[in-house]
Structure formats: structure tokens, C-alpha cells
Amino acid sequence: MGFLRKIQESKQAGKKLLAVLIDPDKFTKDENTPLVSQLKKTPPDILLVGGSLLSDYLDETITFLKKHLSVPVFLFPGNVIQISSEADGILFMSLISGRNPEFLIGQQVVAAPLLEKTHLEIIPAGYILLENGKTTSVEYMSNTKPIPQDKQDIILATALAGQYLGQQVIYLETGSGSNHTVSQAIIKLLSGKLQIPIIAGGGIRNEKDLKTIYDAGADLAVVGTVIEENPEILSALVEVSKY
């Protein structure tokens, strides 16, 4: 089963999924690191690999992850050079909160002929960047403005537009290392109105944050920084995702 099917079926069944974001620049390709041991012990449902800016090629990291773990590995690309045929799939994102044509369609056009040559599962994703009180890497690198979290009508309209344009998931992002998660009110509002699954990421630091995100209606939550800093917390987070 492809991962899109999995997330759709989980949504229908009211089940929750957990993704761990791997930044290849911060990842050590050694099976004895606490992070890799923990990923083996309590695997999440999916690994996302990518970042706003990478200083190395992705292939080796993905090959390593595929060799040592039996979890689907999907690309979470910050730009078109972050494509690898070693992965299982790609979140094919359009940054719909922004008004920079390069991240709405430009990079996607450059990527499409490369993707056509791969076996990757391509999941069309509407990516919505939300304001979190500080300038995030995504905001700076994409040269787009995040939507303020109190502009709920604009956030909803953006997500609905994504759904009507055919995107299969909506990804709500406050940015890696953010001090705030996506607010519960926003996730609640969108999950009551959208038919497609909701992914939420940015600022999830503990079980309570994760539970709040799930209770609000997110179908897949993404954690990055906290797992880099404290891999052992993954077992508690995986447990929350299965409650």
C-alpha cells in the first residue's frame, strides 16, 4: 500500500501517524548512534528527509536509512536539487501560503521530468507556512511570508484552495525549531472543513504537544528537532500516536 492510501485510511479510521524529519546535514550515518538505535527500537510510521538548505547530497543518507530501517522514506524537499531515486516517495509540495511563483510551480516544473524517471510515490501536498513569532528558514529561503495564525479565515481559504486544486494533503508548518506548534484552533477549524488529511509540523517538543495536535484533528504529525536533541523521547511519542 502506498503512503497516501495509508494516511487516507488512517484518517477514516481515526488513527494517528507519526513522522520523524531527518536533516541529512545533522544525521550521522552510523548504526550505533542513539538516534538510529531508537529509530530501530520504536520506529515511526514514516521518515521525511530534507531541509531548507542542504550542504550534502541526499542519496547516501537515504540509502543508509533504507538499509537499516524498515520504515518508508519520503523526500521533503526544500528545493529541486533535493530529489533522490533512492527514496520511496516524495511530498510534492507547492508553497500555497506564499506568492513566490518559484515555490508555487517553478521548482515543480524543473523536478517533474526527473521524477518521471523514478519509481517514487508522488503525494501532491499543499504546504502552508504559518507565522510563529520568528523568521524561519523556510520563510527566508522561499522568500514568502507566513500567514499569521490569527488570520484563520485566510488559512482556511488557502487550505480549501489547495484541496480544490487537487492537493491530496495539507501540510501546516510553523517551521523547524519553532517555539510554537500550529494552534489547536486552526487544526480544529481545518479538520472540520477539509476532506483531505492534515499534516502538522514545527515546534512539537513532548507528548503533550503531540497529543494536542492529534486531538485537534491532525492525521500525521512531524517531529524533527526534539528527536535530534533527545532520541529516547521517540518511544513516548510513538506511544501517543498509537493511543
Ligand code: 1GP
Ligand atoms: C517539520 O519543520 C517541522 O514540519 C519539524 O519541526 O524541528 O520543530 O520538530 P521541528
